[in-house]
Amino acid sequence: MSKPSHNNFTVKFANVNGTGSSSANGMFMKSIFRMGIPVVGKNYFPSNIQGLPTWYEIRASEKGYLSPSGTVDIMVAMNAQTYAEDLASVEPGGYLIYDSSWPRKELMTRDDITVLGVPLAKMCNEAFDTARSRTLMKNTAYVGVLSALLEMDMAVIEQLLLDTFGTKKHLIDANKVALDMGFNYAKENFKCPLIFRAKTSNKTDGHIIIDGNATAALGCVFAGATVGSWYPITPSTSLMDAFSGYCHSLRKDKETEKNNYSIIQAEDELAAIGMALGAGWNGARSFTPTSGPGISLMGEFLGFGYYTEIPTVVFDVQRTGPSTGMPTRTQQCDLMACAYASHGDTKHVCLYPANPEEAFYLSTEAFNLAEQLQTPVFVLSDLDIGMNDWMVKDLEWEDGYQPKRGKVLGKEELDNMENFYRYLDVDGDGIPYRTIPGRHPKGAYFTRGSGHNKLGGYTEDAAEYQDVVDRLLIKWETAKTLVPQPDISYSKKNKIGIISIGSCNDAIREARDVLKKQGQALNYLRVKAFPFNDQVEKFMTQHEKIFVIEQNRDGQLHHMLITETNIDPRKLESLRFYNGIPIFAKDIIQKIEDRINAGQAA
């Protein structure tokens, strides 16, 4: 049931792909943000360029809940093809806006919502000359309608138009005409405002609106990555696009204007990871962004990187599987595929950002860990984090930051060394020393994925082989001390806890607030890295029951927790969400209530 409120509502736009709706929808969202109201946008788009249905959902939330609400208060139904389902999805008491340009024989409607017809096409056909502008301006016109219905600050929207189109005066003018047209029509024909209003607030100071592929790319730039290789794949493509864009303005050689970086579009993911490893081996900070199918293709090389101990960073912006799955829908379905990628005994360090802000910091941290631990490190974000617009705190950077390059032998050390052996555990932490090709005559060693001994020589000797793979386990223990600690919210009073991961975070935050109000407070641990450090096991030990919440069908995090710790598996209850839509707080609440009630009944 939609309830009267200000600054708490969800508007959903049902559009046709390729009609230019996204810039208008973005403009609406940013206007709300600039009015100081916390807001989040979720784009549900098809794997298609033109013609298929697409939805954009914008949630305003005074409390700053950034997961989708799972309800629709105002539907802007611009796609006749999906009209019936769009109509059905509106909350009782909510509104539906549609284009009433052409009379319909029988308009499907509902008694429990308010349907508002606006002749958008008719107005735009009269006001604009070209087919393209008539199509585009319909979008701006419905923003005008909404601004009247929600009593938005028009000065904010007009300023945004100026900022967006800059010197392109004809675009500013056209958008202004369309905006006013919609605004005036709503004012004249409907009771404004609706039961919802957007009221100027101050909750967005110190924040930005950005997606996680952009912030991950910024992390690469700030971490000093110089070689990025990739093969285009949704939803990771915009990460490299963003890196390229930032490098273009921030990474030119001062004297020659040439590139202080190399971006290589590979022939496939097999090559992309090979390039990243080649560059990492040769002393550059390197990375490759991909998604699930790419991880599958990279498998062989990832095991090679693990065994030969080459640093690089792999971004997996997860999408639904299995197989091609739904490329434009989100999931956390590669947790195990990444953690144990490749044949043979392999395991990999993984980082799990919860939002674009963390994607920035964990991206930079991934480069440190890769070089400190001399191994490929994964950053597992997902389509929701990577491609949706989130409101996050301003990103910060401390000048004077120095990257952790790990154990790389320099000239003096090699000068004073009798012999250099690549895989010797000198310090007892499982991490050997490495050298960079081209720097010193004494630094040479042979990198091979075949059996090698601690001196770096080829071996088929049982003991020599085992010596090296056992030492890799010592390194794994060291990794536990270096990876980020989990985020924990803990109170001794609570016996039930939640463990979750990545982009589930905001829905869980909201669900916990609601459950607490209902008398069911839950502690919470969010895993930020694999291998799990001691804190994770300790948290499980402290609770009688733990709900493991994640976005995949098979409970991959649940499995990993059981496999990698000594916890009694009966304590863990797996709650899984895997329909490709970002997780909703209300669904979490429902499942937890059901489980707790079922437990009490038993």
Add this chain to the structure above:
Amino acid sequence: MSYIKKPKIIRDNALRNKLGMTLTDYEGVMSTLCAGCGHDSITGAIIQTVFDLNIEPHRLIKLSGIGCSSKTPAYFASQSHGFNSVHGRMPSVATGAHSANSELFCIGVSGDGDTLSIGMGQFTHAIRRNLNMLYVIENNGVYGLTKGQFSASADVGSTAKKGAPNVQIPIDPCQVAISIGATFVARSFSGDKDQLVPLLKAGLMHRGFAMLDVISPCVTFNDHEGSTKSYMSTRESKREALYTDYIEPFSEIEIDYDQGSSIEIDLHEGGKVILRKAEKEFSPLNKSDSIRVIREAADEGEMLTGLLYIDENTPDFTEMENTVNKPLNEIPFDDLCPGSESLISLQKNYK
């Protein structure tokens, strides 16, 4: 060749290059390939090449994939960084390594299986990028390590050890490489060091992708009667299209050659090649010409060798990509990290 490790002995009167290093200094560990394997001769030719070119070992990287051929980087230049990657994927590793530091000499060693089957994709795309490397195919028409299956370079009618003939059309790496933009394409024979060494030198000093297809008979699985890649068959079918000499920088040209029918080409990384024509009406500067003479020879059952195509003018990968002329892996962090002010400023776009 031998399983008994012998200590390296350097005689006082051993020949030394300009760096004061001997041939022995450029050797690697003992080969474990079969006695008589063509690959070992190629290894010897590579050792001679880097010795003669006075290359500092640590300024050379050597990479390979998987297979008998791909074992060989361990057998030369033990003072160079080596990288034995996964099957068919050496070109991508070379691409990444080159991107990190384009100033190093790069030799990739591959085989016909490693290049023309599992590695065909990466091979062709490294060519398209004109990656600055010497790519040697040790081509024997057969999978050795898995005991004698035909590879994609096996000729139609060539028989396996047990007598079955190959029926599938072979892939000729030279024709492929020329057609998709390799800027240096040559073919040679492991048993012809006089031809091989100048080609290796020229390939290494060429700027861009230099591919050298070296017929290298497999003594164990493909050296029998009926094989078209045996020692005997190769000696009979090979015909030199051009005689190639490599002349080091600043050295006198001592060989006798007819200037009218010869071509001199300066190489970007130093030195020059002099090509003496054996084949009439053939210019190695023209792709169509090169492919035509290779095909005509093949139609007559002959295998054309020598430098078959060269283009010293096409930009290499680094130039195409507009990358700085210094190693990316040596740029100071402060020059790479834009700093806090930039971060604050760029975030204004997200307000």
